[in-house]
Amino acid sequence: MTEGNFVDYVKIYVASGKGGKGSTHLHREKFIEKGGPDGGDGGRGGHVYLVGNESLWTLYHLKFARHIKAGHGGDGGSARSTGSDGVDRYLEVPLGTVVKDKETGEVLFEITENGEKRILAKGGKGGLGNWHFRSSTNQTPRYSQPGIAGEELDIILELKVLADVGLVGFPNAGKSTLLSVLTSAKPKIGDYPFTTLKPNLGIVAYREFKSFVIADIPGIIEGAAEGKGLGHYFLRHIERNSTLLFLVPADAKDIKKEYDILLDELRRYNPEMLDKDRLIAISKSDMLDDELKVEMSVQLDKDFGDIPYMFISSVAQQGLTELKDKLWLMLNK
Structure with a gap:
């Protein structure tokens, strides 16, 4: 997946269908001139569902889907026939979508489980036909109920990355380089800050065909919690990691100070x-x-x-096996 295809934030307008x-x-037929009311009910409006799909890793497929509308319910007919239900809309999203x-x-x-289905906008209920309103004093009611309007909602979908280990560090700490040597991922690497913007x-291949997922979170800067830099846009991806790997370069002026700023x-x-469990990699x-x-x-x-x-050293391949061993123990203690 290229960096440009990773979309973790979309705004969508959704509308369920109106009831029929x-x-x-x-009722009229030969030899029956006054058969009484037989108007059927309207069909319900279509629902808009959100469905979890573990095969998806991004909201890219919804990036240009600004308006999602379900179908309207059909009107009731004669002989007490009920109108058809409106067509439902299903939006598949990756696990970890808020x-x-x-x-x-x-x-x-x-949405946190594969196949989990939640109604986002409920379709309107269909109106009752005149058959329901017949009585001994009103044997030919000439009125019925209109369908109930559907729901309209402006929503935000945010993806919080589901990974076992989150890489935390200042820009240019070497997170992307480490990810590239531990996994088959091909992140953008450069010698300038904020090379990674997504x-x-x-997936880290471990011993005996075991594996775990590691996420390279774009570099945090001091003041990120208040929105400085890209602030919350980055930090929310760390919330679901069970273990945090702090990366501090050996040539930092003060390793402890950098770690304290990141932690704060x-x-x-x-x-x-x-x-969360923490491990510091120099x-x-x-x-x-x-x-x-x-x-x-x-x-x-x-x-x-x-x-x-x-x-550790990503370039010289030093300490990487020991790093994977330690992370595996922390994840499976």
Whole structure:
């Protein structure tokens, strides 16, 4: 999937169908001049459904679907025949899709399971035909009910990436490079900040044909929780990761400070993110010799305490097997 095809935010207008109107027909046939009312009911309007599909990874197929409308119910007929139901519309979405009301921002529901089906807009009920209104005092009612109007709704669909591990780091920390060597993903890589503008997913092949999914989240900057940079646009993708892999380059001026800033941005966006398992990877460590690594480890042991860390190099392929082993243990503890 190319970066341009990854769409995780769309606005859509949806409208369910109107119910059909009831019939006011009076029964007439040879030798029966006054057969009484036999008007049928109107059919219900079509529903608009959202359906989870585990084969989808993006909302790209809905990017240009600005208006989704279900069919209207058919009108009732003679001989108490009911009108046809309106045609339902089914919108397939990837797992992890959040549905919000555009006006209020209220979260309506989330789609998290394959095949999960939820009504987004309910079709209007069909009107009753005049047959229902007959009585001993009104044997030929010439009125019926109109169909009930359908629902109209402006919604926002947001995709929160479903991945086991989320890569967290400042722009240019080497996240895309790491993803490219751990998986078969081909993210855009460059020596300038914000090379990645969309989350990239990759499947890490592990021992004995096991695997797990890792997501390269675009670089966070200080103030992201308040919307600086692309703010929430990036951070919401980390909410569903069970483990967070913090990537801090070995040539950073202050490794602990960078980690603290990243952690604080996550805390300010959603304090529950601090409950996730964390692992710190010191990237670009091929520029460090063994003596310098030992010296840095003494300080890092003090800085990080119980938070595990390791030295890796994506370019030199150093420490990657140990990294996968550690992540697998954290995911399956």
